[in-house]
Amino acid sequence: xPLKKLIIIILSLISFEVSAQVTDTSKKKVVDTxxxxxxxxxxxxxxxxxxxxxxxxxxxxITYGAISFWAHPIRQLDFDVQGEIHKTNxxxxxxxxxxxxxxxxxMVYGLNLIGVSGKNTFIDRSALLGLSxxxxxxxxxxxxxxxxxxxxxxxxxxxxxxGHTALAFMGAEFxxxxxxxxxxxxxxxxxxxxxxxxxxxxxxxxxxxxDVVAGAGFGIISTKLAYLTYPYIRNWLTHKDKNGNKKSMxxxxxxxxxxxxxxxxxxx
Numbered sequence: 151x152p153l154k155k156l157i158i159i160i161l162s163l164i165s166f167e168v169s170a171q172v173t174d175t176s177k178k179k180v181v182d183t184x185x186x187x188x189x190x191x192x193x194x195x196x197x198x199x200x201x202x203x204x205x206x207x208x209x210x211x212i213t214y215g216a217i218s219f220w221a222h223p224i225r226q227l228d229f230d231v232q233g234e235i236h237k238t239n240x241x242x243x244x245x246x247x248x249x250x251x252x253x254x255x256x257m258v259y260g261l262n263l264i265g266v267s268g269k270n271t272f273i274d275r276s277a278l279l280g281l282s283x284x285x286x287x288x289x290x291x292x293x294x295x296x297x298x299x300x301x302x303x304x305x306x307x308x309x310x311x312x313g314h315t316a317l318a319f320m321g322a323e324f325x326x327x328x329x330x331x332x333x334x335x336x337x338x339x340x341x342x343x344x345x346x347x348x349x350x351x352x353x354x355x356x357x358x359x360x361d362v363v364a365g366a367g368f369g370i371i372s373t374k375l376a377y378l379t380y381p382y383i384r385n386w387l388t389h390k391d392k393n394g395n396k397k398s399m400x401x402x403x404x405x406x407x408x409x410x411x412x413x414x415x416x417x418x
Contacts, residue, residue, distance in 0.1 A: 202378070208370035215311055215364025219297070228358035232302050235353055247350035251314055254321035254340040255279065258328050268328035277384070278376050279324055286320050286372035290365070303355040312357040312365030318347035319369030327377055344369070 218224040235242070258275065262268055268275065290313050299309040322340035329336035348362040357365070 205371055205374055208367040208374070211363050211367030212311075212371070213367075215360045215367065218358075218360035219299075224360060228360050231352065231359045232355065235355070239353060242353045244350060244354065247314055247318075247347040247354070250343045250347045250350070251318035252321065253343040254318075254325035257336070257339070258325050261329065266329075266332070269331070270328065274380075274384075275324075275328060278327075278373075278380050281376040281380055281383070282320050282324060282373040283317075285375055286316050286369055289372065290316050290368050299358075299361070301356055302352075302358060305356075309357055310361045310364065311368055312348065312351050312361040314351050315344070315348040315357070315362045315365030316369035316372070318344040319366045320373050321369075323370045323373035327373065 214224070218228065258268060258279075262272070262275075270278065290311055293311060294308040294313070297310045298307045300307050301309040319341075322337075322344040325340035326337040344366065348357075348366060351357040351362055352359060
């Protein structure tokens with residue numbers, strides 16, 4: 151499908167769904183929505199759910215990518231796909247994936263901004279996004295250096311797994327977690343962005359097929375793990391002590407000797 155047609159279809163789906171939601175919330179003022187979203191204390195721990203069985207598909211994707219290192223048929227498919235891409239689109243080059251990969255995350259915050267509320271308030275969903283990114287970043291960066299796989303374009307040995315694809319699927323699952331109960335179209339849109347990102351990574355010769363499949367797995371599983379573990383982390387940080395006093399925490403950005411950082415403090 152030509153790129154222009156794909157973009158038109160995606161934008162049409164977004165416009166249709168957002169218009170339907172905004173009609174139901176037309177009486178809400180954007181300013182009031184922002185205040186409510188930013189100032190409401192987190193109270194959604196009990197609403198966070200992620201079925202452990204849903205970890206199986208992304209785990210299977212990661213496994214597929216892993217066995218490409220010793221399973222000849224899977225590795226041969228990598229070469230066959232790249233060969234076909236080079237044959238049919240030898241001059242293909244785009245940076246569009248850099249925009250597609252952030253689309254789902256932008257949608258989450260954009261929808262909340264116009265009054266279409268997701269599952270969580272600003273504080274909770276931002277913490278969940280940060281935790282997802284932490285899981286994804288630590289896993290993919292460490293594995294890239296460990297596996298030392300050469301990219302199809304031979305630029306470096308950081309091919310496996312695809313970080314761009316992992317980030318795109320992390321965002322797609324984030325959008326699905328926040329809005330799938332509102333409408334399944336949000337999940338479809340998010341994963342369309344993510345799949346398109348993975349395809350572009352292959353067409354740009356930055357990654358093999360198995361890199362992209364594994365990256366998708368890492369992205370999805372990172373978000374799902376965040377939704378599974380965040381309630382426990384937040385309860386540990388904020389629950390009341392033995393005297394009934396609520397514990398508090400403080401996160402503050404720091405900058406010392408030219409090095410940015412974050413200071414963390416917690417009362418016990």
